[in-house]
Amino acid sequence: MSSRRYKINVPCTSANIGPGFDVCGIALSKSLSLVVTIPTSPPAGDATLPKIIYTGLDSSNVPLSPYKNLLTRVALYVLRSHGIKTFPSGVTIEAHNEIPFGRGLGSSGAAVIAGVLLGDLLGNLKLPKSRLLDFALMVERHPDNVTAALIGGFVGSYLRELSPEDMSAASIPLAEVLPEYPPDAGPDWGVDPPLPPSGIGHYVRFGWAKEIKAIAVSPRFELATAKARGVLPESYSRKDMIFNLQRLAVLTTALARSPPDPDLIYDAMGDRMHQPYRMTLIPGLPKILTTLTPSSYPGLLGICLSGAGPTILALATHNFDQIAAEIQRLFAEENVEVDWSVLDVDERGSTVEEI
Numbered sequence: 001m002s003s004r005r006y007k008i009n010v011p012c013t014s015a016n017i018g019p020g021f022d023v024c025g026i027a028l029s030k031s032l033s034l035v036v037t038i039p040t041s042p043p044a045g046d047a048t049l050p051k052i053i054y055t056g057l058d059s060s061n062v063p064l065s066p067y068k069n070l071l072t073r074v075a076l077y078v079l080r081s082h083g084i085k086t087f088p089s090g091v092t093i094e095a096h097n098e099i100p101f102g103r104g105l106g107s108s109g110a111a112v113i114a115g116v117l118l119g120d121l122l123g124n125l126k127l128p129k130s131r132l133l134d135f136a137l138m139v140e141r142h143p144d145n146v147t148a149a150l151i152g153g154f155v156g157s158y159l160r161e162l163s164p165e166d167m168s169a170a171s172i173p174l175a176e177v178l179p180e181y182p183p184d185a186g187p188d189w190g191v192d193p194p195l196p197p198s199g200i201g202h203y204v205r206f207g208w209a210k211e212i213k214a215i216a217v218s219p220r221f222e223l224a225t226a227k228a229r230g231v232l233p234e235s236y237s238r239k240d241m242i243f244n245l246q247r248l249a250v251l252t253t254a255l256a257r258s259p260p261d262p263d264l265i266y267d268a269m270g271d272r273m274h275q276p277y278r279m280t281l282i283p284g285l286p287k288i289l290t291t292l293t294p295s296s297y298p299g300l301l302g303i304c305l306s307g308a309g310p311t312i313l314a315l316a317t318h319n320f321d322q323i324a325a326e327i328q329r330l331f332a333e334e335n336v337e338v339d340w341s342v343l344d345v346d347e348r349g350s351t352v353e354e355i
């Protein structure tokens, strides 16, 4: 049977970078990739649902039914939003994952972007990036990690203020965007999904000094993003808002300057909007954020929680092993085991190519 094969590659991300809560994200060099085989002339007869094969990190925890798997549910959302009621017949999806689940390295954001790109590919829709982002934002709802995963590099983003009508579409419960399909769902199952308003997410790519790498130190426990958002307050004092805004304004330019200024970056990575509240969920975090400094660890530029945690992200130009070893030691004092790696910034973002 003749077929076409495509590769979808989506990088992991580190969101927030200290003061940029729900605003900034960096795409980094670990990825979720899908090899998608689509028959060009599927055999006549009953349509077959996509076959999903997973390898790599956390693959044993992933449901392989296309109606339960996050990638294919998102793809089906995109297809059904374009009047295509079901998957094309006979598709195979081989997913390989390098992004640990629930560690603050954007695994769910990457899966959502991969799902949107999969839907676009299967429906031959050729949606522009801004529309792909609209679909991702109906699922993920904060722009920092999905935008960086789609665009690549160091990205700042915001959500457009929506009209009351658009607002009601964008605040539709996730269960309606991604319903739990029954195993025997046919093309006529359910109602049409809610279309995303157009142009929800807006972004800009900042510069990134080429000598800066990211050390990701990931505790061997999962922290669901929803849980880590649940501990945050509803409102903040003016003092704390100004603390973050001042730092964020400096940080976005400071990280583009070569050579980077360690003292400026270290201070500018301070945060009062999410890290202080998440300390109760991550043993060792308070000590890690204060113990390592550019003067005690030359090469270090700054330290923050990656996304919603529990991964710690240290930005540095050299001395990667020593910095990682000290963070590992501080976690060990709390009986937390870790895995760590030195990552480059992924400038390409998500890609889809025929192979």
Ligand SMILES: Nc1ncnc2c1ncn2[C@@H]1O[C@H](COP(=O)(O)OP(=O)(O)O)[C@@H](O)[C@H]1O
Pocket: 032, 062, 069, 070, 071, 097, 100, 101, 102, 103, 104, 105, 106, 107, 108, 109, 111, 223, 224, 225, 226, 307, 308
């Ligand atoms: N490649 C994937 N395929 C299917 N589901 C995934 C994939 N990656 C992540 N997920 C889902 O997302 C959850 C983690 O999301 P979340 O709590 O937001 O953490 P993270 O910080 O890793 O994004 C996983 O437990 C899993 O349910």
Ligand SMILES: N[C@@H](CCOP(=O)(O)O)C(=O)O
Pocket: 013, 015, 016, 021, 022, 023, 103, 104, 105, 106, 107, 108, 109, 142, 144, 145, 225, 228, 229, 274, 306, 307, 308, 309
């Ligand atoms: N701004 C969000 C980012 C969550 O990123 P994730 O990679 O942990 O899913 C937050 O801090 O909650």
